[in-house]
Structures are given as C-alpha cells and as structure tokens.
Amino acid sequence: MPDSTPRRYPDRNKTSREKITTAALTEFADKGLAGARIDRIATAAGVNKAMIYYHFSSKDNLYEQVVDEFVGDLMGRISQAISDKATVETGLMQLDEVYTELVTEYPEFPRLLLRELADPGGRMIGRISRILVKSGNPARMQRLLRRGVAGGRLRRINVRQALVSFLTMNIGYFLMAPLLDKVMDIKDRKRFVKERKKAVVDLFLNGVRAR
C-alpha cells in the first residue's frame, strides 16, 4: 500500500492520489473529520471509493496525511518569509503579510485549524507548533522585541504577551471572521482585510514604542 508516495505538483494531469488529497482537504475543512464522508470525497475526486483505501488505508490516516502535507506546505512558506536582518517594523509587516496571504490563498487552513484547536486529541497543533518553533521565527521576533526594549526604543513591555497579542490580532481575525463580521457589521471583508495589516502593525507599534 503506497501510503507516503512522493507527490508531483502540476495541477493538471493529477494522479488519483492527488485528486483524493485535494478533495479530502475540502471535505475535511468543510465538515471536520467526524463529519467527512469517504463517499463524498471519492465522488468529488472522481475515483472509486476503494481507491482511497488503496492509497490511505483508513479515514483517520487519510486525514492525517492530508493535513500533514497541507500544513507542511504552508509552514514552509511561513518559514521562508522572514529575513533575519529585519527591523521590528519590517519584520512585523512581513509576518502580517504572510498570514494574510496564506489565509487568502488557502482558505481551508483557518477552518482546519479551528477544528483542531477544539480537539483535545488533535495532533495538527503539535505539528504546527513544532514546525513554527523550528523555523525560529517566534524566537527571532522575541529577540527583536527584547533588543528594542533594551535599546530603549520600546517600552518595558512583557515581550511574550506582546507577541501573543500580535499573533492573535493577526490570525485571530481570520479565525473569528464569521462572528466578528456580524458583530462589527463588517460588510466588505476584502477591504477590511486590506486595511487591517496597517491597522494592526500601527496599533502594535504605537502600543509598544517608547514615548
């Protein structure tokens, strides 16, 4: 059973493994692991149901593989996005940029993440955090902020809290968009997202900058 075969990227002329992966990603994002239906995935992928078992051997395993590949790809992009020589300002800007891009390009991501965050047994969380930590970005950001504090350019803030604040302001909106859009009566989400980058970085910098 070819469970972890290589994948080729070109979208056209997909192998059936790839077709399954794609269909499964959507289904899992839409319905979650428990709500997903193998039948539906097979139909969407245009393959025989048994094919899914041929390639992935079980629903649970399919979920894992799909999420793994997906998260792996995403995280790869995040890792590259931040250069070491960035200043606080450019660093934050870059990060913000990347998050927005990712979420826009891969709308399945926030939904998968939401479900996994709710799931005590989920392993995606652990995987993502490991990748993020390994990427060195969180550490780098902390260093950046710490240096700013030490150099007197930033107030004497709790760096960890500040970083958490920055992250939640960024990703948090995307996660809670369905709710926030209604509560805050946001009609034009696209525009709001565009404005948001600047607003977030602006609020954050003003919030931490020494006066």
Added chain:
Amino acid sequence: MPDSTPRRYPDRNKTSREKITTAALTEFADKGLAGARIDRIATAAGVNKAMIYYHFSSKDNLYEQVVDEFVGDLMGRISQAISDKATVETGLMQLDEVYTELVTEYPEFPRLLLRELADPGGRMIGRISRILVKSGNPARMQRLLRRGVAGGRLRRINVRQALVSFLTMNIGYFLMAPLLDKVMDIKDRKRFVKERKKAVVDLFLNGVRAR
C-alpha cells in the same frame, strides 16, 4: 414533548433533562455535533438513550437546545458586565475581566465556539452575534472610542479595526491557547492569563492614545 422545561445549572438533585443537558454540552464541546454520540451522552448522563429523544426529539435539536441555553446564560453575563458610564479604560478593563472569567468558568465555550466558527452552516454564530449586538456593547465601545478620537485623547485610528484588535487579543488567546502555549513556550497558563489582562489593555491603550 416538553422541550423547554426549567433549568438550573447547580449539580445536586438534577432532573434527567438537566443531566442530559450537562452531559451533552461536554460531549458536543469534546467531539462536535458530527462526532458526538447519543449513546455516550446517555451513558454519561446516566439515563436511557430513549430518554434523550423523549426530551429533545433529535440530535440536532438537542444540540440547538443545549447550545442555546448555554450561550444565553453566557451572554446574559456579558451584557450586564459593562456599565454605560464607563470610561474607555474602565470599560476595556471590565470587558477583559468578563471574557477571562467566562472562559475560565465555562471551558466548553471556546471549544463550542471554535467548532461553530469552522462550520459554515452553524447557527450559533448568528445567535451570539445577535445577542451581542442587542446588548449594545460593541456599539457602546465604538462610541467610546470615537469620542476619544474626537476629543483628541486618542489618535486618529480606525475605530472598527481597533475594536476588532481588542477583541481578538482577548478571545483570540483563549481560542488559540493550545497552539500558542506550545509555540510561545508558555508553561504556567494561569499566570499568563492573569498577566494578560493588564498587558492587553496596556498595549491597546498605548496603541490608541494620542501622544
């Protein structure tokens, strides 16, 4: 079928309807609607499976009832929490306080919310937003900020963005805690939560305050 009998949250001397409600809340928070099992709920509640149908007529309906009651209770508490005469500072502090309390007292809440946020068909989101809007809190907060801007005490910020930032900094941490705790290497969550209130309000106020 008596679908909306009186309810008390206290633990002792529960009616079987209450026992079901309690067990179901946990199950739904743990597994989501699709992953929840009537059997498990019945067992956890110590009642017969048929009893659930006697009281709630279907799984979907059970979910709705349970979530409704739960959300209703929660929102009631939020609504009361913010007095009209608050200043920006005290208003934010109060809000923050309430969120933290809620999430700590009702750990099922963030998980239910996470799942609903992931679910395009979910109706809990609509319900919550309606309640929140009706409570007038978001509008009040906006007014508060707008006045601050007008009076020159606050910078010329985008008020809506700022409010979204405040909300995501608050709730966002609780929603993403499983991930953030790992990425940011937060060992003592209790302490972090305690510090957080101040850190958030502090960052926010400094971020918006005119200089």
Added chain:
Amino acid sequence: MPDSTPRRYPDRNKTSREKITTAALTEFADKGLAGARIDRIATAAGVNKAMIYYHFSSKDNLYEQVVDEFVGDLMGRISQAISDKATVETGLMQLDEVYTELVTEYPEFPRLLLRELADPGGRMIGRISRILVKSGNPARMQRLLRRGVAGGRLRRINVRQALVSFLTMNIGYFLMAPLLDKVMDIKDRKRFVKERKKAVVDLFLNGVRAR
C-alpha cells in the same frame, strides 16, 4: 450492551439472543468463522442485523460466545457421564456411549471441532481440553488402565498410547466419516455407528487384555 446475559432453555418463545445463538451455531458449523455471514445469521434468526451487534458487539465475539456456550453445555454432559466406580469395561462402554450420543444429538460439534483443530489461533481447543481435564475423566481412565496392568489383567501396555487409541477410534470416526464412508464404502452409516460401539470396545479390550 448485554454481552453475557443468562439464557433460558425452552425452545419456543425464544428471545432474540437465543435465536441468534442458534442460527449462528449452524452458520459457523457450516462455513467456519471466516466463511460465516452476519447477514445470513440475521436472516436465519429472523432478526435485524444490528441486533447481533447489540447483543454480541462483533462477529468474533459472537463466535466466541456461541462456541463457549455450546462447548460448555456439551462438556457438562460428558463430565457427568462416567461414574467413578466403573470397571474398565463399563467405563469404556459409557464413554463410547456418550460420544456417540453427543455427536448424534449435536452434529455441529464435530464440524466446529474440525475447524478449530485446523486453526492455530483457536481457543476452543484449549477450553475443551481444560474442561475435560478438570472433569477428571482422562485421569480416571488412566488410573483404571494402570490398575489393570498392575493387577495383571491387562498386558504391559503404554497406558497413554492406549487411551489415545481409544479416543481416536471413537471420535476419529465421527470426524473422518465423510472420508471413511467413501473409502470403506460404508452405505448405512447409522447401522455402522451402532455396530461401532461394540466393535471398538471389543477391539480395545482384546488389544489390551492379558492372555
């Protein structure tokens, strides 16, 4: 899930658990565990397929339960059948009698046994042997023969081998009947079985008796 509920014997007015047990016994004897079909058992028992899972939770478990109950019943009858004060002659006669009766009354037995004998993982063998050993019959028979040898009434035979020979002559025919009937051109099996008891005991006694 009521997995080991008591059973009541009257054949009419059977509970569905009993109906399942009966149907399953036949199916398993006919087709073996791997060849048996839950669907067929349900139909034969006149119950819904899900009922089988309600009562037995899995095919494997059903098999085990059914075989266990069955073997337990059978062995109970064998255990009682041999009185302690028997002489070699009457003892052997009694044993022979019992085997023949059992096999005639419970034709499923030899077939279940055949399949289990072929199955390295089978647990029925262990169970039967334990029951037989506990019944004390094999030991008693050995003692009987040993005494005969010591008293000079029997030749100096290997008692264990002799006993094995006796047992195989008895049960062996029933197990191998489909083959032996053809090879030996046995047309009237009933008559052959009737004659057999005497023939076996006669051969055995003459074979072991001192001359």
Added chain:
Amino acid sequence: MPDSTPRRYPDRNKTSREKITTAALTEFADKGLAGARIDRIATAAGVNKAMIYYHFSSKDNLYEQVVDEFVGDLMGRISQAISDKATVETGLMQLDEVYTELVTEYPEFPRLLLRELADPGGRMIGRISRILVKSGNPARMQRLLRRGVAGGRLRRINVRQALVSFLTMNIGYFLMAPLLDKVMDIKDRKRFVKERKKAVVDLFLNGVRAR
C-alpha cells in the same frame, strides 16, 4: 492461461507459479479457503497479485489446483508404499510408517484435511477417497484381514470396523493432536509419535488376533 505447467517441490530457482503454489498451500492450510487472502498469498510468494490471476484465474481455482497437486503427490507416495505380498503385520507396519512420514513431512496435510472434512461442499474428500480406492490399498487390507479370519489366525471380527479403527488410530491422532496433547498431557510429541507406531500396531494385532 497456462494452468498446469510443470512443478517441482524443491525450493531453489522456483518459477513464480511455484512460488505461488507454495505460498497458497500455507495460506490455505492456515486459514482455509474462505479465510485465505489473495493479497497475503501474493506477498508471501513475492509476486504481484495479478500474477496469481494470470496463472490461476480465480481464488477457487487456485485452491483446487494447489490442493490437487498436493494431494496427488501425497497419495502417490501412499500408493507405492504397500506391496501386495505383505502379511497383515508388515502391511500394517508399512501403512503406519507411511502415514507418520507424510504427516511429518507435509504438516499442511492434516490441516487441509480437517477443513475439508468440515466442509460439506468440499471436493478434496471425494478426490482423496477416489485415489485411495483406486490405489487398491483399502481393498487389499480388507482382503488381508478377511483371509486372516478365514484362516483362523484372527478372531471373527467385523473387518470393516477393524480397518476403520486402524485408520482412525493412525490418522486420528495427527488430526486431533492439538487437543489430545493437552488432554493427555503429552509434552514430547516427537517421542510420542515414535512410540505410537508400535503401540498402534501392537494394540490392533492383539485386538484382532485369535487367542
């Protein structure tokens, strides 16, 4: 499809047909026809699943072919083993010898036989019996015994019953070994088998001999 290509049992330099045959024999002995898996056979044989269909066209056919070849080989050895001029004593000895040898050399045999004996639709039984009958051995043995009775050297026994007894004492032990070893507490099976030949013939001869 080349269904009856030459075969050699020796291990080295096997054609893939032979590899399949060997693997299938083990699988069928282990699990029976219904329990056998084409996948497992292919893996064990180190060939692709489709290869099996190329050579044998179906699972049932594979079973038949494999069992046929196997039984054919075995029976060939039995047929040769008994010379016409044997006395009762030597004839029995020879037979016994052969059975023991066969079962020792081809441990799959008793297990295949057991399963076939349990299967009402099995055709192996018919095939074996036909071969045995054609070999003339049973008839020869009957004649031998009959002559002994007529000549007064043997008691006036039922010859058919006696022969059945002899056969069951021989093969019966091998078939029921898993059970008998436990019940009779046989620790050293090898030694027991060695002793058994003599014990069986001895018991039998003494059982039938005129006194």
Added chain:
DNA sequence: AATGAATGAGAATTCATTCAT
C-alpha cells in the same frame, strides 16, 4: 511474464431513531 492502479460488489459495523412495555 509482470506490475501498480483501479473497480464493483459485498461485508462488517455504526448510529440516530423508534417501539413496546
């Protein structure tokens, strides 16, 4: 002769829901 991928027809198992009592 040989293989990896693909398939259709089952087969076991699950689960929300209902029924009789």
Added chain:
DNA sequence: AATGAATGAATTCTCATTCAT
C-alpha cells in the same frame, strides 16, 4: 418518566478481480 430491545439507513472497510502498460 423511563427502559431494553429493535430497526433502517448509512458508513467504513474489504476483497476478489480486472485493466493498462
């Protein structure tokens, strides 16, 4: 209000078999 038994409609998973190369 309460329960154990029962059910139908999925749903996951399996497996013999075939296809394209």
